[in-house]
Amino acid sequence: MSEISIPVSKLRKKQPRFQGIDSGHRACPGCGAALTARLVTEASGPDVMLANATGCLEVFTTPWPESAWRVPWMHSVFENAAAIAAGMESAMKAQGKNTKVIALGGDGGTFDIGFQCLSGMLERGHNVLYVCYDNEAYMNTGVQRSSSTPHAAMTTTSPPGKERMGKRHLKKDIVAIVAAHHIPYAATASVAYPSDVRKKVRRAMAVDGPTFLHIHAPCPLGWGHDGARSIEIARLAVETGMFPLIELERGGLADVMPIRNPRPVTDYLKPQQRFRHLFKDDVRAREELEHLQAIADHNIEVYGLRGERPDALDTEAADTAHRGGMRWA
Amino acid sequence: MIEVRIHGRGGQGNVVAAYLLAIAAIDEGRYAQAFPSFGAERRGAPVVAFVRISDTPIRQRCEVLNPAFLIIQDETLLHVPGVLDGLVPGGGILVNTELDNEALSAQLGQPGQALPATRLAVQILGRPVPNTALLAAFLALTRILPMEALVKALSHRFKGEVLDKNTRLINEAAQKVPAGLWQEVAHARSA
Amino acid sequence: MPEALEGSQAIARAVALCRPHVVSAYPITPQTHIVENISKLVADGKLECEFVSVESEFSAASVALGAAAAGSRAYTASSSQGILLMSEVLYDIAGLRIPLVLTCANRAVSAPLSIWNDHQDSMAVRDAGWIQLYCMSNQEAVDTTIQAYRIAERTELPVMVCVDGFTLTHTLEPIDIPDQAQVDGYLPPFKFARALDPMNPMSIGTLVAPEYFTEVREVHHRALLKSVDEIESAARDWAELSGRDTAGLLEVYGSPDARVGMIAIGSAVGTLLDAMDRYPELGPVKLIRLRCFRPFPFEALKAACAGLSEVVVLERAFSPGSGGIVATEVRAALSELPEMPRVHGYAMGLGGRDIPLETYGRALEVVGREPPERFAVLDLRPEQIPAEEL
Secondary structure, three states: OOOOOOOHHHHHHHOOOOOOEOOOOOOOOOOHHHHHHHHHHHHHOOOEEEEEOOOHHHHHHOEOOOOOEOOOEEEOOOOOHHHHHHHHHHHHHHOOOOOEEEEEEEHHHHHHOOHHHHHHHHHOOOOEEEEEEEOOOEOOOOOEOOOOOOOOOOEOOEOOOOOOOOOOOOOOOHHHHHHOOOOOEEEEEEOOOHHHHHHHHHHHHOOOOOEEEEEEOOOHHHHOOOHHHHHHHHHHHHHOOOOOOEEEEOOEEEEEOOEOOOOOHHHHHOOOHHHHHHHOOOHHHHHHHHHHHHHHHHHHHHHOOEOOOOOOOOOHHHHHHHHOOOOOO | OEEEEEEEEOOOOHHHHHHHHHHHHHHOOOEEEEEEOOOOOOOOOEEEEEEEEEOOOOOOOOOOOOOOEEEEOOHHHHHOOOOOOOOOOOOEEEEEOOOOHHHHHHHHOOOOEEEOHHHHHHHHOOOOOOHHHHHHHHHHHHOOOOHHHHHHHHHOOOOHHHHHHHHHHHHHHHHOOOOOOOHHHHHHHHO | OOEEEEHHHHHHHHHHHOOOOEEEEOOOOOOHHHHHHHHHHHHOOOOOOEEEEOOOHHHHHHHHHHHHHOOOOEEEEEOHHHHHHOHHHHHHHHHOOOOOEEEEEEOOOOOOOOOOOOOHHHHHOOOOOOEEEEOOOHHHHHHHHHHHHHHHHHHOOOEEEEEEOOOOOOOEEEEOOOOHHHHHHHOOOOOOOOOOOOOOOOEEOOEOOHHHHHHHHHHHHHHHHHHHHHHHHHHHHHHHHHOOOOOOOEEEEEOOOOOEEEEEOOOHHHHHHHHHHHOHHHOOEEEEEEOEEEOOOHHHHHHHHOOOOEEEEEEOOOEOOOEOOHHHHHHHHHOOOOOOOEEEEEEOOHHHOOOOOHHHHHHHOOOOOOOOOOOEEOOOOHHHOOHHHO
């Protein structure tokens, strides 16, 4: 057989990606949650069953009588995505089927009201991939704070004022809590690094047991920036150390995405309206900026994020080449 | 229909006793019903269980207010108000006690049957659980079921050595009371 | 051949006979023995299913829902606080029209805290959209559980089998457990047309705007009303197969041409029946057992009450600030009769208070009272009410 050479740019067109979620949904332009759903289902393929908690994703994808989902999908109530997923997984086991069950929840449905169901599902060892798209507040209901909201961020229930500088409490370390269940695989990811997301999804899909992905997903409306800048801002979160990209196996750190040149935290905070009160001429504001820089520095140190390694296979083309083979249209 | 009320303290197998009696009756083809006076029992707290035995289906589910027979698993309960309430005239009281019949009857102010059930159980089973002995005595007194029915009921739960010991205990206890003393009362209620 | 079984044990055996794929369980008195017995059956290899010990009743209902939505027959049980905690999911299950069977071991709801039997829990969720059937005996609980799966899977409406907590669940009595072949003949494997399936993907549980919402609800309501047919045929077919008649919507006892009727629900009916036999001089009385509360059997009840001049309703829950729940719905139904009987409403046996045989006679004392008793607690002990509250 003669050799065929195809330029990489054309290769992408030749390999159709599986589309688990169709366009035409009602998300805001630049929505990190929509991107998360797209990336996750692309990497997961069609042999899946989704349990989606109440929240932005569920609402903008399924305005009856239309649905953007091309995979079997179910929404029950706010708190129970993990439990619904556990039920689906039990059914698949009972029926001898291999269909992977994926639970999808926002930070509200994962860190707060869905916390109990999540812990139960993890503890029982269900073969479920739980994906949390984290836009750091209850966005669907109008930007109220959740336990995932970063320290000092403004939300409608943590507004800055005379007595306050935004959210008082720290962002709940959900991955550490999840990892403490000693599940086979837990990781953080960011929509700014789509190939990394897909890689981690594929990794989790291959595990027979509970897995957890915590995916940073900007909300232009809630964070106060232009939708066109979502990827840029998500990237800054990683590059400043505010959102470390790590992988944990059975509670132990297995891998990280290194940061070659950490950027100052203000680079990340300044473009977002939700942090604008930190840039006023105010001693409290300066203090909070120091706090946030300290958090970022701490992350870098604790996870050993400083470092070099050959450019991560982080480009679209490289990822496509890596995947190869036939894909579902 | 024969109605029995069994009084004990939590941990003495009060409900088990009731269930065993009912199981024995059901195995013999009778209708029976057994249930505890439900509560959050703790060890040592007074507890009550009820048994009904009949030749026709039993539909009522209320507590036994007028028992034909009382089985008292712990004699300290005789001081608890209400324990003896509602006994039908001429009804039988069987008490787990070291007292003899006279002393017991004097204490009760009415005729009672004494049985050192705990002592027998410790001797033969090695455990102070008075149930089996009391039920055996009860069946000996009333003759409402053959003794084998009780052994059969126990065999659902116990096998081998434990079952053998219980069978010995049944025979011992049955001999300690006047056989058939309450047969007439039982018969009258059965009608 | 009847076996001597505790109610919970028998219910567990009935569930096992229905071959569920997934059973989710969270303990609460007095339902615990049911799930314990099921887990024992699983541990002993007598029941092959995924037994999921969840971390709350909320998850128990959710796991069952997820399993059924994914095409597997599922089961869970709860009581009281657990029913209330899972209530959000109960509404969801019914609204999504997912077939499921749940045993409610009826127990009062805190506060005051009570572990004892009354109907406050199942009555609290009467509007969730489930079929609700009340059992009079443990035999009926077994037979009804089996029927429930058939009803649920044919109507695509979840069925709540209500069994008096403690009074039935913890009572040992002779019970006929059907054999597997009988149940297999009656209950085919679960085939759910809307099961989640990658080969035929669909979305369940979407947001429904005002444009569309009303009709979805109307369809649900109509499905419930129509389900009376399935409920009756399920009972008829089971009676033919097993020789045991659980009744479909309601059952009538006593004198067919009595002018006084008594309506009651659950295990209390057994006591009232024995009382009716013991006190014939208080009759003639027609005793009506309401087996199906949702859907409310309007036509059957009207037919049963036609010709009655007085009706005494005895229920085991009430709506604070209003009064009887069953009585209110009975009055609504009977108001459609050309000659509406006078209806008196009583609650009794709240929080597990014993219902003695004398209840029958006491309830009948109200007959003829002018005006009719709108609502009262029949077994109230006024001396236990502080003077300032009287």
